[in-house]
Amino acid sequence: MLLAMYIGNVNSTLKKHWSDHVLTGANDLPALDGASFLFCPAGPEGSWGKTFQGPVGGRLPKTKSFSKSKMIRSALLIAVVGILLAVIPRKLSSVKPITSNILDELSPKKCKGMNVVITGSTAGVGFEAGKVLDKCGANLIVTGRSIKRAERAASKFKNAIGLALDLTDESSIVKFAKDAKKHFTKIDSLVLNAGLNYGYEYTGPFLVDWKGGKVDFMISANHIGHFLLVNLLQDVLEASKSRLVVVSSVSHFLGTKEGVLREEEWAKPVAPDGQAASASKGFEYYGDSKLMNVVMGKYIQKNWEDVSVVVCTPGFVATSIGNADRDSSFKPLAYIPLTRSAESGGNVLAYSVFVDHALAEDKILKPYWIWRGASVLFKSYTPYFINFVQEIFLQKFSPDDTVYAFRTSDESQDKAVQDGVWKWSKKVVGL
Numbered sequence: 001m002l003l004a005m006y007i008g009n010v011n012s013t014l015k016k017h018w019s020d021h022v023l024t025g026a027n028d029l030p031a032l033d034g035a036s037f038l039f040c041p042a043g044p045e046g047s048w049g050k051t052f053q054g055p056v057g058g059r060l061p062k063t064k065s066f067s068k069s070k071m072i073r074s075a076l077l078i079a080v081v082g083i084l085l086a087v088i089p090r091k092l093s094s095v096k097p098i099t100s101n102i103l104d105e106l107s108p109k110k111c112k113g114m115n116v117v118i119t120g121s122t123a124g125v126g127f128e129a130g131k132v133l134d135k136c137g138a139n140l141i142v143t144g145r146s147i148k149r150a151e152r153a154a155s156k157f158k159n160a161i162g163l164a165l166d167l168t169d170e171s172s173i174v175k176f177a178k179d180a181k182k183h184f185t186k187i188d189s190l191v192l193n194a195g196l197n198y199g200y201e202y203t204g205p206f207l208v209d210w211k212g213g214k215v216d217f218m219i220s221a222n223h224i225g226h227f228l229l230v231n232l233l234q235d236v237l238e239a240s241k242s243r244l245v246v247v248s249s250v251s252h253f254l255g256t257k258e259g260v261l262r263e264e265e266w267a268k269p270v271a272p273d274g275q276a277a278s279a280s281k282g283f284e285y286y287g288d289s290k291l292m293n294v295v296m297g298k299y300i301q302k303n304w305e306d307v308s309v310v311v312c313t314p315g316f317v318a319t320s321i322g323n324a325d326r327d328s329s330f331k332p333l334a335y336i337p338l339t340r341s342a343e344s345g346g347n348v349l350a351y352s353v354f355v356d357h358a359l360a361e362d363k364i365l366k367p368y369w370i371w372r373g374a375s376v377l378f379k380s381y382t383p384y385f386i387n388f389v390q391e392i393f394l395q396k397f398s399p400d401d402t403v404y405a406f407r408t409s410d411e412s413q414d415k416a417v418q419d420g421v422w423k424w425s426k427k428v429v430g431l
Helices: 002-018 068-087 124-135 147-154 170-183 217-232 234-239 250-254 279-303 342-354 374-391 415-429
Strands: 115-118 139-144 160-164 189-192 207-210 213-216 243-247 308-312 363-366 404-407
Touching (some): 115 124, 250 374, 279 415
Parallel strands (some): 115 139, 115 189, 243 308, 308 363
Antiparallel strands (some): 207 213, 363 404
């Protein structure tokens, strides 16, 4: 509601920029630098209503979990309660942050000489996390789909190399894993940051070929690619007693058991080639892909030796998402004051490399508090409240340097979901 009012005010400002900054084609589909579900403007004509890529735009899918009537009722309810919470958020929350000053805890004593790999780190929160780690003495591998962009980003750090990594290309993942092992015989931390969502002009292809069959492009980029990568690096991760940082999103609360285990649907295109996927379908798939991230991390934590897993989200951050030119300084989300900076989100990722695992186990780290009473008051509407009120509206009420830990969704704790996703993923990549 408040966001919609603001969008109307900034729309004219965005229009004058957008003609030079429009998403084009599969190779230009930008990666989400962190894993929040972010918004893309609708194009040079400035019409937000039809193609707005976000939780409040597009047609709602006709499924049980995303029914239109449920969304309308929940939207009205959470808007009213959200405004009330925005007035006195700190009074209503007894939850304390696990740190109130991230950067004070990132000292050279902790990271000097560490070897850290960050996927999707040529821009946005991945790049900002690299800046923090580089400053305190870590050695980095910076990745991007373009080797030129990866090398250019790496050149801005003191001790870093850039390697190409396309998480929708099996051969690229295999090559990267081999190259990473050559450069780093020990990997102290692997940060799985890269991810994407369907841009409003992306018209396919919507399927990726893997050894075990075809899989949706977004599910491949957000989950399958990282799944194959960590398995190829398992030996060095275990030998290094590594910290695996899984960058997910509070959108994983919208993922469902039925959603992540619908193997047959993942093998079908979300839209015919030549047509754009609906915003609502993209959001639905995004939520499921983020739940897959979380359950993959939990499975590894339970079954791999000496690998500690931390799940985090950078929050609703302003990056170059929505801009085909990743080198441009134009950031559409910077026009929305409810967003946090990419630097703020990157700090959360960097902190996740060092945080005491006991503070993060079975939780998701995030830069804002979540009201625990929401699950009692809203019950089945809680995922909508967490996504559309807590993250979009209320995250700005938490200081930039704070990090909170909140229990991940019930679905993510389900062993049947963890085992099911792992088994299906292994079949897809041929392990």
